[in-house]
Amino acid sequence: MVTPVTALPRSSHSRPIRIIRPASFSPFDLWGGLRELWQYRDLFYTLTVHRIKVRYKQSVLGLSWAILQPLSLMLIYTVIFSVIAKVSTENVPYAVFAYAALLPWTFFSSSLTNATQGLVSHSQLVTKVYFAREILPLTYVGASLFDFAVASTFLVALFFYYGVRLTAYALYAIPILLLLAALATACSLFLSAMQVRFRDIGVAMPLVLQLWMFSTPVVYPLSAVPLRFRGIYAFNPLVGVIENFRRAVLQGVAPDLYSLLISAIISAVLLPLTYLYFKRVEATMADII
Amino acid sequence: MRKLLSMRKRYEEFWALKDISFEVHMAEALGIIGHNGAGKSTILKLLSRITTPSSGEIMINGRLSALIEVGSGFHPELTGRENVYLNGSILGMMRREISDKLDSIVDFAELRQFIDTPVKRYSSGMYVRLGFSIAAHLDPDILLLDEVLAVGDAAFQRKCIERITDLKKNGTTIVFISHDLKAVQQLCDRVILLKNGRIEADGDPNETIDLYRNSSTQLSSQSTDGFAQEPSREAVVTSLNFYDENGNECLSFETGKPMKAALNYRVDKPLRDVVFEVQFYSQEGRLRSFFTSETLGGTIDVEPGQGSIVFDCASVGLWPGMYFIDAGIRNRLAPYGIDIDWRRRCLAVRIDYDRHLRDTFYMPYICRHSPPPILAHEWPQRSTITQHFS
Numbered sequence: 103m104v105t106p107v108t109a110l111p112r113s114s115h116s117r118p119i120r121i122i123r124p125a126s127f128s129p130f131d132l133w134g135g136l137r138e139l140w141q142y143r144d145l146f147y148t149l150t151v152h153r154i155k156v157r158y159k160q161s162v163l164g165l166s167w168a169i170l171q172p173l174s175l176m177l178i179y180t181v182i183f184s185v186i187a188k189v190s191t192e193n194v195p196y197a198v199f200a201y202a203a204l205l206p207w208t209f210f211s212s213s214l215t216n217a218t219q220g221l222v223s224h225s226q227l228v229t230k231v232y233f234a235r236e237i238l239p240l241t242y243v244g245a246s247l248f249d250f251a252v253a254s255t256f257l258v259a260l261f262f263y264y265g266v267r268l269t270a271y272a273l274y275a276i277p278i279l280l281l282l283a284a285l286a287t288a289c290s291l292f293l294s295a296m297q298v299r300f301r302d303i304g305v306a307m308p309l310v311l312q313l314w315m316f317s318t319p320v321v322y323p324l325s326a327v328p329l330r331f332r333g334i335y336a337f338n339p340l341v342g343v344i345e346n347f348r349r350a351v352l353q354g355v356a357p358d359l360y361s362l363l364i365s366a367i368i369s370a371v372l373l374p375l376t377y378l379y380f381k382r383v384e385a386t387m388a389d390i391i
Numbered sequence: 392m393r394k395l396l397s398m399r400k401r402y403e404e405f406w407a408l409k410d411i412s413f414e415v416h417m418a419e420a421l422g423i424i425g426h427n428g429a430g431k432s433t434i435l436k437l438l439s440r441i442t443t444p445s446s447g448e449i450m451i452n453g454r455l456s457a458l459i460e461v462g463s464g465f466h467p468e469l470t471g472r473e474n475v476y477l478n479g480s481i482l483g484m485m486r487r488e489i490s491d492k493l494d495s496i497v498d499f500a501e502l503r504q505f506i507d508t509p510v511k512r513y514s515s516g517m518y519v520r521l522g523f524s525i526a527a528h529l530d531p532d533i534l535l536l537d538e539v540l541a542v543g544d545a546a547f548q549r550k551c552i553e554r555i556t557d558l559k560k561n562g563t564t565i566v567f568i569s570h571d572l573k574a575v576q577q578l579c580d581r582v583i584l585l586k587n588g589r590i591e592a593d594g595d596p597n598e599t600i601d602l603y604r605n606s607s608t609q610l611s612s613q614s615t616d617g618f619a620q621e622p623s624r625e626a627v628v629t630s631l632n633f634y635d636e637n638g639n640e641c642l643s644f645e646t647g648k649p650m651k652a653a654l655n656y657r658v659d660k661p662l663r664d665v666v667f668e669v670q671f672y673s674q675e676g677r678l679r680s681f682f683t684s685e686t687l688g689g690t691i692d693v694e695p696g697q698g699s700i701v702f703d704c705a706s707v708g709l710w711p712g713m714y715f716i717d718a719g720i721r722n723r724l725a726p727y728g729i730d731i732d733w734r735r736r737c738l739a740v741r742i743d744y745d746r747h748l749r750d751t752f753y754m755p756y757i758c759r760h761s762p763p764p765i766l767a768h769e770w771p772q773r774s775t776i777t778q779h780f781s
Contacts, residue, residue, distance in 0.1 A: 117452050117453035119452050122437070122449040124443060124445055125443045142483075144480050144484075144486045145483075148476050148477055152469065155469070155473070156466060156468055160468070227464055227481065229441065231439075232439050232441050232457070386443060387442075388441045388442045389442055
């Protein structure tokens with residue numbers, strides 16, 4: 103047998119001690135997971151930049167794709183809801199009304215669509231290297247946030263065209279956006295982990311997202327929803343987020359704090375739960391992916 | 392101390408590893424060998440946290456890096472430089488650390504002039520060099536190595552071994568899991584032999600490797616991958632040996648160089664129209680090439696007794712890497728899968744190459760140069776050259 107060899111002095115970093123045990127799940131794992139996620143922050147950054155780069159490499163239209171997606175939806179809905187069927191938009195031109203909500207909605211839906219496939223499309227990596235796997239779905243949320251920033255420049259252009267003036271309430275857009283990002287993250291974590299086991303998730307996503315969009319005030323105002331449905335309607339966490347984003351940015355009025363609170367509570371519950379679920383699936387992911 | 396107990400897979404209960412316990416000391420180089428399916432890669436996956444054990448405990452003291460498949464995080468559209476950042480951060484490096492080491496990584500990989508070229512234009516050798524170079528700069532306390540050294544040309548492999556030896560001298564603990572017995576012998580202070588998910592032997596490299604060698608060349612005394620020998624066989628493959636050009640027994644060859652395989656068999660009752668085969672499978676389990684006695688033409692009938700068949704290959708055409716060997720006897724007219732005796736993955740052979748090999752195929756050729764007398768007036772005009780290339 104070999105006797106231990108005394109190591110030569112090496113680089114100054116201390117030797118962390120790690121104990122690997124069978125996966126057991128308690129809320130205390132949350133802290134350890136987050137600490138590790140922080141250690142991988144550079145990977146998050148590099149991968150997010152990489153997503154953005156790869157997406158627009160060898161494409162003629164490049165970055166304008168980020169605008170084209172909500173823009174084309176906006177044009178379709180403008181034709182449907184302001185030419186064919188008239189929807190009251192409280193004296194706001196329908197085009198800018200729809201775009202102001204399609205912008206956050208596109209961020210949410212493209213995060214989910216891409217993140218759901220995120221782990222499975224990287225099975226090569228997942229089975230070969232260990233890293234905090236939540237990075238993969240998270241980078242898709244990050245890349246969608248970048249697209250959101252690009253697409254908002256067109257919203258600014260629309261504001262100029264229609265002479266919409268921003269008010270101080272527009273600053274509410276920042277916490278609202280954070281809330282939306284938290285919801286997108288929670289859903290992405292859950293769906294990407296589910297997709298590893300059940301590929302049905304990816305197939306169902308387009309349908310689910312379509313239904314979800316129509317049960318959110320994106321192409322119509324919240325005021326168009328009959329009062330007796332509002333109670334159930336408000337349980338869709340996106341209702342408060344999307345409606346208030348539009349109110350703050352476009353209409354320049356104070357957000358409805360009650361509906362925002364519902365969204366905030368839902369995401370505060372979902373985020374740790376989905377994260378724990380993800381970590382639980384992560385333990386055996388490499389064997390079943 | 393590290394303790395590995397087990398790992399359970401879904402569906403049919405199967406313990407890839409059971410009752411395994413071992414320690415690796417600081418600055419020690421441990422080799423883990425064993426047949427395919429013995430549990431080697433499961434150990435690696437557990438140590439590197441790719442998967443989690445279903446029971447037992449592993450304690451790791453220090454920063455651990457696993458080099459399981461070089462370049463597995465590469466994106467073909469991105470340049471070499473971008474991939475260094477991407478792959479480096481996947482392996483756990485910080486951006487600043489990568490920036491500091493970038494020059495050294497590029498120089499080690501000998502890719503300075505191609506570093507801003509998308510890696511989809513790299514040859515496989517370049518790909519591997521860049522991948523290994525990134526990993527070699529990780530500076531971990533513990534380094535896990537898989538079959539990584541089985542790829543790349545001979546000169547680069549030597550460089551890799553040197554690098555690993557340097558790391559070891561500086562106190563890095565190394566766990567090396569491989570079929571490549573030569574490299575294991577060269578690198579390791581201690582070797583563990585795994586068999587069916589359990590530790591068969593643990594100790595001196597030479598002794599353990601000899602034990603493994605004996606169990607793999609004398610086929611009659613082993614059951615590979617659970618393919619136990621049935622007693623009622625009409626014929627059995629008793630051994631399979633490979634020889635180099637000088638007639639020495641050998642398990643590593645070079646593309647373009649000769650190779651000889653000798654299959655010994657014992658027949659218990661007369662058999663009509665049989666075929667002997669030796670097959671080469673890649674690490675991913677794909678059949679890459681094979682030797683068959685059908686090339687003799689006619690039919691081979693065998694009488695009871697011992698015999699042997701030799702396949703003499705003048706020039707190995709296999710691409711560098713590790714290959715797993717199947718050897719067997721079957722009836723020529725029987726459908727595939729129904730064999731008289733078949734030894735699945737009974738050996739591992741390593742193929743190397745020298746620098747002048749690129750892309751996918753090896754074609755043996757001889758190059759001759761007879762320079763014509765060049766006269767000044769025959770030189771093409773500059774304009775013609777430009778035209779030709781535009």
